[in-house]
Amino acid sequence: MDTGISKEELEVFLPEYKEIICKFDGLVAFLASGEAIRADVEFDDIYMCINNLVGMSDYTYCKDFIELSACLLQFSSQLCSGLLVWNEQYIPVFIDCKNALFRIYDKFDKSEVASINESYVIKEIRNVLRVDEVSSSKTDDMDPEEKEIFLQELTDYIEIFSNSYDKLIEGKEDKEIIFNCFKSAHTLKGFAALIEFRSLKNLSEELEKMFLALKEKKISWSSDMLDIMSESRDLLSSMLDDVLERRNGEYMLEGILKKIRQAYISDSVDSDDDSIIVQPAKSLAEGPIELTEKLREKVHDLLKNGGNLYDISIIFDEQTEMKSVRCFQFICILREKGAIIETSPSEDDIMNLSKVDDGVRFLYHSDNLNESDIKMLIDEVSDLRSITVLKREV
Missing domain, CATH: 1.20.120.160 (HPT domain)
Incomplete structure (x- = not known):
């Protein structure tokens, strides 16, 4: 495969490329240590480093090198702009990218450019990229x-x-x-x-x-x-x-x-949002969702593999509009982290935009969420008067 670089140019290209990826390696190690986040370090250095890589990739005809650099640039750009909020789950992605860049260096050094294949890493970056679209x-x-x-x-x-x-x-x-x-x-x-x-x-x-x-x-x-x-x-x-x-x-x-x-942010500030009052859902039907024989079987099947069962009661503010839409949002949020066993009103009624009055109940199973975690998830939705999450024994 023609790399687009002559042998003489490659002698200049490789040292410069290695210098950039070694710098990137150090930045990734800094991120992985956690020190960068605690120090509120910006991502400008990573962006500039990747920007240099993009410039170098333009001199080659190596498709995967060009795509990987471009995806990394978009990734770091979104972190810089705030479109993506830093998450520790991104660390393995950066590590995989760093390893891919070193593999590409070795391929160039050994004149094995034709065998470069980093499609998996490129796909991994694309999976975490978030283009902010108002669809x-x-x-x-x-x-x-x-x-x-x-x-x-x-x-x-x-x-x-x-x-x-x-x-x-x-x-x-x-x-x-x-x-x-x-x-x-x-x-x-x-x-x-x-x-x-x-x-x-x-x-x-x-x-x-x-x-x-x-x-x-x-x-x-x-x-x-x-x-x-x-x-x-x-x-x-x-x-x-x-x-x-x-x-x-x-x-x-x-x-x-x-x-x-x-x-x-200061030592005295607790940024947790306590604005949601956690209290019993008095205006909903008294007591938890009744376990029918069919539901009981489903619950036992879920609990065989671990996790916990929860009763969730959510009450809206009196002025809350679009209650059915908010209930649908609860369903989407909770399903991402566990299993909704039953709802009151029923899920069909919620989907049909009917019978949603002052609140909603869920019988819910999760492998790893506790009561506080569930409350934090639900608090993503506005105009709520109260949230009650109780662990349920069967």
Whole structure:
């Protein structure tokens, strides 16, 4: 195979290539150690390193080298921009990429370019890449009335956030304004999760944490937060326009997310969201879902392999709209981590957008989630009055 590089050029290419991948190796080791994350290190160095690799790959005709470099560049770019939030699960991906780059070096060094095949690693990167798309199908699948309410609520909550900023810039800081900002961010986070709009979810989630810390007086208001709100308001407005116009948008969130985290993170701040009151679901049918003989058999089959059984009760706020949509979201969230054995109202009723009144119950099995884990998952959905998760013995 013609590499596109002459023998003389290869003598220059290989040392430069090795220098880059050795630097990348060191950066990956730093990530794997956990020190990089604790130090809140940015991903700029990785991005620049990969950017150099992309430039070098352009000189070759090696398809896998070009594709691997391009995918890695997109991966690191999304981490830099905040479109992807760092997760320790990405460490094995980076390690596999590093090993692939060293294998490619060996193939070039031994003039065995024709045998380069890194399709598995390329596929691995693509599996974790997240292109932030606001797909029209996410809202088009809704009932027209539900869709209209959803889009109106989305607009309203962004407007509430914007109006709160106007009041704060006038020096009218008070508990009600801070609470409105917190509730807006919390609700927007739930809406973003519903339509899988990751940039909106990431921004709303960080704003929610900042305003929660303010609401609970764990941090003090500062003028820097006005700058954060101003920048966030502009971003939220752009995101809303993209949703309404059914188009995809690209948002550079790295800077604003870092500013927000710096504003609320301190030794005294607990960023866990305790805004959901955990209490018995009094307005739902009394007692847990009844175990029929058929359900009991299903439960026993699941428990044979371990795990735990849970009764989950969720109560909506009185003003909650689109209850059936939110129930459907619960189903999607819970199914990713376990098995839904039974629901009340039934899953068919939920899917048919009927008989969803003040709340919903689940009989649920999970191999590895505890009560707190389940509450955190459900808390992704906004406008909830209470969540109760109880371990059930059979």
